[in-house]
Structures are given as structure tokens and as C-alpha cells.
Amino acid sequence: MKKERSKKYRFLQILRILTQAGFFGLFLYLLFDTHFTGKDYIGPVETFFHFDPLLALATSLAARAIFASFALAAVTIVVTFVAGRFVCGWVCPLGAVQQFFSFIFRRAKLLNPKKIEWQSRLAWKYYVLIFVLVGSIFTLDLVGILDPLSFLYRSFVTGIIPWFARTSSSFIALLYGLKASSIGDAAAQFFGTLSLNQTFRQGFLISLLFVGIALLNISKERFWCRYLCPAGALLGLLSRWNIGKVRVDEEKCIKCNLCSLHCQTQANPYPNEEWRSSECVYCYTCAAICPTSAVSFPVKATPEKIESINLSRRKLIFTSLLSLVTVPFFRITPAGKRASSKLIRPPGALPETQFLQKCVKCGECMKACPTNALQPALGEAGPEGIWTPVLAPKIGYCEYYCSLCTQVCPTGAIKELTIEEKIKVKIGTAWVNKNRCIPYALGTPCIVCEEHCPTSPKAIKLVKTQVLLPDGTVQTPLAPVVDLDLCIGCGICETKCPVVDDPAIYVTSVGETRSEKNRLLLDLIKPPVPQ
Amino acid sequence: MNRRDFLRDLALGSVALRFAPSLLAQAKSFPDLAVIQGDSPALITKEAMAVLGGMKRFVSKGDKVMIKPNIGWDRTPELAATTNPEVIKTLVELCFEAGAKDVTVMDNTTNQAQRCYARSGIAESAKAAGAKVPFVNPYRLKKMALRGEWLKEWDVFTEFVEADKLINVPIAKHHSLSRLTMGFKNWLGAIGGARNQLHQKLDEAMVDLAAFFKPTLTVLDAYRVLMRNGPQGGRTSDVKLQKTVVAGVDYVAVDTLGAGFFEISPNELVYLGIGQKRGLGQMNLEKLKVEKRTV
Numbered sequence: 001m002k003k004e005r006s007k008k009y010r011f012l013q014i015l016r017i018l019t020q021a022g023f024f025g026l027f028l029y030l031l032f033d034t035h036f037t038g039k040d041y042i043g044p045v046e047t048f049f050h051f052d053p054l055l056a057l058a059t060s061l062a063a064r065a066i067f068a069s070f071a072l073a074a075v076t077i078v079v080t081f082v083a084g085r086f087v088c089g090w091v092c093p094l095g096a097v098q099q100f101f102s103f104i105f106r107r108a109k110l111l112n113p114k115k116i117e118w119q120s121r122l123a124w125k126y127y128v129l130i131f132v133l134v135g136s137i138f139t140l141d142l143v144g145i146l147d148p149l150s151f152l153y154r155s156f157v158t159g160i161i162p163w164f165a166r167t168s169s170s171f172i173a174l175l176y177g178l179k180a181s182s183i184g185d186a187a188a189q190f191f192g193t194l195s196l197n198q199t200f201r202q203g204f205l206i207s208l209l210f211v212g213i214a215l216l217n218i219s220k221e222r223f224w225c226r227y228l229c230p231a232g233a234l235l236g237l238l239s240r241w242n243i244g245k246v247r248v249d250e251e252k253c254i255k256c257n258l259c260s261l262h263c264q265t266q267a268n269p270y271p272n273e274e275w276r277s278s279e280c281v282y283c284y285t286c287a288a289i290c291p292t293s294a295v296s297f298p299v300k301a302t303p304e305k306i307e308s309i310n311l312s313r314r315k316l317i318f319t320s321l322l323s324l325v326t327v328p329f330f331r332i333t334p335a336g337k338r339a340s341s342k343l344i345r346p347p348g349a350l351p352e353t354q355f356l357q358k359c360v361k362c363g364e365c366m367k368a369c370p371t372n373a374l375q376p377a378l379g380e381a382g383p384e385g386i387w388t389p390v391l392a393p394k395i396g397y398c399e400y401y402c403s404l405c406t407q408v409c410p411t412g413a414i415k416e417l418t419i420e421e422k423i424k425v426k427i428g429t430a431w432v433n434k435n436r437c438i439p440y441a442l443g444t445p446c447i448v449c450e451e452h453c454p455t456s457p458k459a460i461k462l463v464k465t466q467v468l469l470p471d472g473t474v475q476t477p478l479a480p481v482v483d484l485d486l487c488i489g490c491g492i493c494e495t496k497c498p499v500v501d502d503p504a505i506y507v508t509s510v511g512e513t514r515s516e517k518n519r520l521l522l523d524l525i526k527p528p529v530p531q
Numbered sequence: 532m533n534r535r536d537f538l539r540d541l542a543l544g545s546v547a548l549r550f551a552p553s554l555l556a557q558a559k560s561f562p563d564l565a566v567i568q569g570d571s572p573a574l575i576t577k578e579a580m581a582v583l584g585g586m587k588r589f590v591s592k593g594d595k596v597m598i599k600p601n602i603g604w605d606r607t608p609e610l611a612a613t614t615n616p617e618v619i620k621t622l623v624e625l626c627f628e629a630g631a632k633d634v635t636v637m638d639n640t641t642n643q644a645q646r647c648y649a650r651s652g653i654a655e656s657a658k659a660a661g662a663k664v665p666f667v668n669p670y671r672l673k674k675m676a677l678r679g680e681w682l683k684e685w686d687v688f689t690e691f692v693e694a695d696k697l698i699n700v701p702i703a704k705h706h707s708l709s710r711l712t713m714g715f716k717n718w719l720g721a722i723g724g725a726r727n728q729l730h731q732k733l734d735e736a737m738v739d740l741a742a743f744f745k746p747t748l749t750v751l752d753a754y755r756v757l758m759r760n761g762p763q764g765g766r767t768s769d770v771k772l773q774k775t776v777v778a779g780v781d782y783v784a785v786d787t788l789g790a791g792f793f794e795i796s797p798n799e800l801v802y803l804g805i806g807q808k809r810g811l812g813q814m815n816l817e818k819l820k821v822e823k824r825t826v
Binding site: 035036038188189192195370371399400401402438444445446447448450451452454455457458478496497498 | 646668669766
């Protein structure tokens with residue numbers, strides 16, 4: 001028999017790799033483009049999230065709402081119905097990342113696809129999916145934790161980009177060290193234009209998770225896609241009836257088993273009847289690697305019975321029940337009982353309950369924030385609010401004329417606001433700590449908070465105040481007093497306060513427009529100050 | 532200069548004056564301050580420079596010029612929190628006409644730099660005139676000896692020091708601590724470090740910085756003047772249309788004249804008193820030649 005590998009499938013394989021690179025490049029482009037580029041309004045940089053049927057389904061269930069923007073998910077669903085998990089293999093940027101690391105580890109001889117095992121573990125991702133969806137039915141929106149797009153975007157925003165920016169900084173410093181100042185200047189300006197946020201409270205932790213997921217590829221190729229990805233599982237369920245099924249030509253087959261060994265997602269092309277449509281991502285590795293061109297993917301309009309993952313009914317019920325039982329655990333937290341002072345949400349954020357039902361923890365808002373103020377929450381919002389955005393005025397403040405975070409939120413957890421609407425939204429209230437404030441405590445002038453206060457008239461007034469100094473004398477410096485009616489809680493006062501360690505003026509969430517409960521005085525709700 | 536050189540120069544100078552008294556007269560013939568009013572920010576800036584003897588008097592062929600506007604805030608020009616972009620553009624053009632090799636416009640902003648540069652209109656207009664408009668570069672921040680009375684050393688963006696000619700182009704605004712922010716206060720945008728701690732002795736800091744940077748020329752933009760709620764304002768009702776620029780070498784004199792727009796006596800501006808005492812310039816405008824024109 002003539003031994004020859006298929007040129008057609010080798011070509012398709014290369015085309016697939018190029019397509020993956022293209023989509024990953026698009027992902028990076030949209031990621032890096034999400035910042036202030038000179039205009040108040042930003043383009044639809046978050047649209048790719050809307051192609052994700054898992055986000056669409058889980059968020060719709062949790063929020064009890066139909067999202068017009070998620071209509072795009074229908075494209076993915078239709079493609080999957082017709083062509084199987086094509087999107088996983090050709091489009092998904094996290095899939096591309098997994099593939100890339102698998103490739104590296106195989107080249108490094110760390111990953112050796114020697115035997116086929118762990119068949120039952122393929123079912124994990126379906127249980128993850130069930131867990132997430134049942135949670136969503138009970139309004140617990142956990143989808144963002146393991147949704148591939150959320151996972152990747154969040155990892156990049158809070159981990160990979162800061163790493164990249166800091167690494168680049170070292171190189172730029174080196175350029176100056178080598179007296180290549182003009183190249184250094186150009187590089188510094190370039191990075192200035194990108195405005196990359198470099199400080200994230202959980203940057204290390206989230207990076208660690210990302211690196212962990214990447215390292216899992218040492219154990220199995222595309223570990224995430226095989227065993228963990230709930231979006232892949234959802235597409236797997238939809239892919240059974242697709243028309244492009246693998247066919248192994250028994251005449252040509254020499255039973256070398258290479259196709260199954262090298263299958264990226266353990267779909268098992270050989271023996272043919274054991275091939276799992278729900279696992280195949282159409283990478284065409286099997287067809288390209290086959291030494292006798294025995295493997296092909298003929299288009300067949302008629303569906304046929306094919307092997308699928310054995311999801312035990314018992315386990316499905318168990319997972320559903322587990323999810324159901326777990327929901328209340330997430331809510332054993334004072335977060336729902338009393339507003340947390342540190343839980344300052346971005347302007348436009350929905351009331352907390354609705355916010356948590358919609359936020360998919362993707363980090364778009366954190367990327368768009370011009371001052372690095374938005375940070376992934378750890379405990380501030382309770383366990384279900386992990387990695388949701390919190391404004392940390394010690395790190396950055398809410399830029400007065402900016403509403404980028406509201407424009408890029410893919411689920412409307414942060415309601416889109418115009419600049420005019422945004423400047424009327426109060427996200428918290430500033431308080432002076434007179435024990436630490438320089439004029440109050442030392443009788444020394446300062447006024448920095450007042451100078452930076454962006455509202456007009458200023459919410460921080462300077463009032464002559466009597467201060468008793470340690471030597472018994474009395475000084476009367478100008479000291480800041482906050483006008484609660486005017487303060488919008490933007491936090492620039494806290495960010496810029498010269499009392500470095502623990503700012504002498506600080507913002508808490510009280511008085512936030514979005515909450516009816518977290519208010520200070522009943523009469524604080526007044527018509528906006530005429531401009 | 533040693534004593535011998537001094538005596539020689541004195542002798543030469545006396546001889547020169549004896550035979551050509553016009554030399555000194557000519558050098559003195561330019562006014563100390565040009566105060567020009569008019570509808571067009573560009574035209575009044577041009578006129579101010581013409582009155583002072585043209586940009587050629589300050590900028591020589593091949594010079595690297597640094598222009599320091601106030602781009603501190605994320606505000607549009609109508610709100611008078613940042614220097615008028617047309618004033619900057621005109622100065623850039625005049626510098627190039629005078630033969631400058633390159634002109635840079637730069638400021639260490641308070642709000643996000645990208646926003647301030649774009650929304651103030653300065654980046655666009657200065658670039659249109661051919662200037663470089665970079666963001667301040669943290670790698671070019673260097674601790675320098677200021678040798679001030681209060682500020683001994685501070686982090687300075689070296690481009691401001693390394694330029695051949697330095698033109699300070701502040702905008703006239705209200706400020707709650709120094710009363711007004713004009714030429715002196717503008718230098719806080721040429722430095723890095725914990726700028727917010729300078730407010731504890733702001734007047735002294737401003738004088739130390741102005742004495743350190745010693746601008747070639749100061750052009751005070753008083754086209755729109757921010758009367759209240761400074762230094763960033765936010766409402767057009769805080770803005771007074773003054774339609775004026777003030778230009779001069781003596782930066783004490785420029786700020787002194789600027790105080791008049793706010794009906795504040797220059798004596799109330801503590802930093803001016805300190806500056807004059809230190810010999811940085813003249814607060815008594817009667818001793819100076821002030822040329823006022825309307826175009």
C-alpha cells in the first residue's frame with residue numbers, strides 16, 4: 001500500500017493554525033485597544049464576548065433577562081450545530097493558548113502522548129457546565145470564573161499585561177543604561193500611549209491560576225479544553241448532529257493508532273465507531289498525521305448514531321443537587337446584610353443583587369479604567385462577587401469625564417452611561433479623617449484634596465479651623481470639609497492625599513446612587529445641582 | 532570673572548558707550564512686558580512676541596526649545612483650566628520661524644495624561660505646528676540639586692533642563708492655596724516625585740522651582756481666566772474672557788501684572804514677595820516699561 005500523508009489535511013491544519021493565530025491576534029488587538037484613545041466613546045471592543053453561548057445562557061438565566069447583544073451567540077450555536085466544535089478548534093483564543101502551550105511542552109518532551117486514558121474525565125466539563133447552569137437558575141452567576149473568554153481576558157488584564165508592561169519597563173531602563181536614549185524615549189512614549197494598568201491586588205493570584213492552567217498541558221494536551229471548559233461542554237452537547245464526521249477508511253488503515261494518540265481533545269477517531277463527535281474540535285491533526293491518508297472528514301448531511309460521552313444520569317442529578325445545595329453557601333456572608341464600606345462599584349453599576357447576577361468577572365472595565373482604579377474583588381462582595389470590579393481609591397480614582405467602563409461591560413452589569421449621565425452618578429462619599437489630615441493634625445497648609453476635587457462647585461470646601469498644636473499654641477489653617485451633597489465619591493482626593501500609607505481623606509460606598517439602602521440621609525436624594 | 536577681566540570689560544564697555552551710546556539704548560529699547568488684548572489668541576500671541584522684539588531675540592538658529600504649558604487637567608479649553616491651544620500653536624510656529632531645530636511641548640499632568648493632552652486641544656494643535664508632544668517620561672526623571680532655600684533637591688524631568696531655551700506658558704487661574712496659579716506655580720508640572728507634599732510650603736516651593744528653571748521667556752495666557760473653583764474649574768461661569776496675553780522675561784513682573792486680572796493686589800501673593808526679595812524680578816510695574824496694545 002502506498003504510504004502517503006494527506007496534503008489536503010496538512011493544508012487545513014496549517015490554515016487552522018493561522019486562523020487560530022488570527023483570532024488570538026484579534027483578541028489581543030481588542031484587548032490593547034480597550035483604553036482611552038482620544039475620544040469619549042469607545043467602539044464595540046467587547047463584542048467578542050457576545051459570541052459566547054455559555055455567557056449568554058448562564059447570564060440570561062441568572063439575571064432573568066434576555067440580552068439583545070447576546071443574539072450573536074446564535075452564530076456560534078448555528079456553526080456548532082452544522083460543523084461541530086469548530087469554534088473551539090479554530091476560533092477560541094483560550095483554545096489557541098492551550099494549543100500553543102501543548103505544542104511547546106511536546107517539543108520540550110514534557111508532554112508525551114503515549115497512551116489514551118482518562119476517558120471518564122472527559123465528563124468533568126459537563127458536570128462543571130451543569131453546576132454553573134443550575135447555579136444560574138438560582139441566580140448565582142459563577143460562569144465568569146471558568147468561562148474561557150472571561151478567564152483569558154481577566155488573566156491578561158490583571159496578570160499578563162502587567163507582567164508584559166513591567167518586563168518592558170526593565171528593557172526600556174536597560175536601553176537608557178546602554179545610552180540608547182532615543183530608542184528608549186520612543187519605547188517609553190509607545191507604552192505611554194497604550195496606557196497599560198500595571199497594579200492589581202490579585203494580579204499574582206490570577207496569574208498563578210493562568211500559569212497553572214497552562215502547565216496542565218504537560219499532563220494532557222489541551223487539558224482545559226478536554227476536561228474543564230464549560231463552554232466547550234455546551235458546544236459539545238450541541239455538536240452531535242453536525243454534518244462533518246470523521247471517517248476512517250478501513251481499507252487504508254494500518255491500525256497504527258497515531259490518530260487517536262495525537263488527537264488534541266481525545267475524540268478517539270480510531271476505532272471509528274468510538275469517535276466522539278462532542279469532543280472533536282476539528283483540528284484535523286488525525287487526518288494530517290495519518291501515514292496512509294485513511295482519515296478524512298467527509299461532509300454528510302444525514303446524522304448518524306455516534307459515540308458520545310457517557311454522562312451518568314446519577315452523576316448529573318448529583319451535580320445538579322450539589323449546585324443547588326452549594327448556592328446558599330455562597331451567601332453566608334454579611335455582604336447582603338449590610339453594605340460594605342469598601343465595596344465601591346464603578347459608576348453605572350446596577351444595584352448589588354442585579355450586579356452580581358450579571359457581572360461575568362471578565363475584567364473589561366479594569367482594562368478600560370484610565371487610572372487603574374478598578375480592581376478585582378476578593379472578599380468585599382462576598383464569595384460570589386470574587387473578581388468583580390471594585391474601585392480602590394488608594395490605587396486610582398474615577399476619572400470625572402470618563403465613562404469607558406460603562407461602555408465596555410459585555411453584560412450591562414455596569415449600565416452604559418453618557419459622560420453627562422456619568423458625572424451625576426455618585427459612587428460613594430468622601431470623609432476626612434481629622435486625626436491624620438495635615439491641616440487638622442499639624443496646623444500645616446495642604447489643600448491637595450480640594451485642588452483635585454473635580455465637581456463644580458467643589459465638594460471639598462476649605463474652612464479656617466482652629467488647631468491646637470503640641471506646644472499649646474493655636475493655628476487656624478484652611479482645612480477640608482466635605483459637602484456631602486456635591487461629593488460623587490470619585491476618590492481622587494484619596495488617591496492624591498499626601499498622607500501616603502492611610503489617606504486622611506477616604507471614600508466609602510455610603511450614598512451611592514445605585515443603592516436605596518446604603519444611604520446616609522434621607523434628604524440626600526435631591527435633584528442634581530444645576531450646571 | 533576675576534578682577535582683571537572685570538576691569539577690562541568695564542573699560543571696554545565705557546569706551547563702547549562713549550562712542551556708540553546707541554548700543555545700550557538699543558538693548559534697552561524693548562519693553563519689559565507686552566500686554567496684548569484682542570479677539571484672536573493667535574494674533575495677540577504673535578503681537579506680544581513682536582512687541583518684545585520678535586522670537587529671534589530669544590530663540591537662536593538650531594536651538595532645542597521646550598515649551599511648558601499647563602496641561603494639568605482633563606478639561607476642554609472653554610473651561611480655562613489648561614493653556615489655550617492656539618497660544619501654544621502660535622509659539623511653536625514662531626520658534627520654528629526663528630530657526631529652532633526642534634520644539635517640544637510637555638507637561639506632567641494631574642489627571643490621566645492621555646486625556647489631558649487630547650482634551651485640552653494642546654497635543655493636536657502643537658503637533659500641527661510641528662512640535663513634539665511627548666508624555667513625561669519616567670525614565671528621564673532625575674534627582675537634581677535645586678539649591679533652593681527650601682527645596683534642596685527634587686526629581687526633575689531632565690528635558691526641561693537640557694533644552695537650550697525654555698518658554699513657560701501658564702494660564703492665569705484661581706488657586707486656593709497660592710491664591711493664583713500663573714508662571715511660578717506652573718513649574719510643578721516640570722517635576723515628578725511627591726508633588727502633593729510641596730503644598731505644605733507651596734509659596735517657597737514655587738519660588739525655588741522658578742529660580743531653578745529660569746525660563747527664557749514667560750507668556751501668560753489670560754485669554755480665558757479662571758476666576759473661581761481653581762485650579763480646574765469645571766463651569767464656564769467660573770471663566771472670565773480677558774482676551775489677553777502677557778509676555779516678558781521678568782517672570783515676577785508677568786505674574787504681578789497677571790494678578791490684576793483677578794483684582795488681587797500683588798502684595799497678597801506671598802510667593803511674589805519672596806521672589807522679589809530673592810532678586811528674581813520686579814514687582815513694581817512702575818519701574819518697568821509695559822507696552823499695552825489691542826489688536
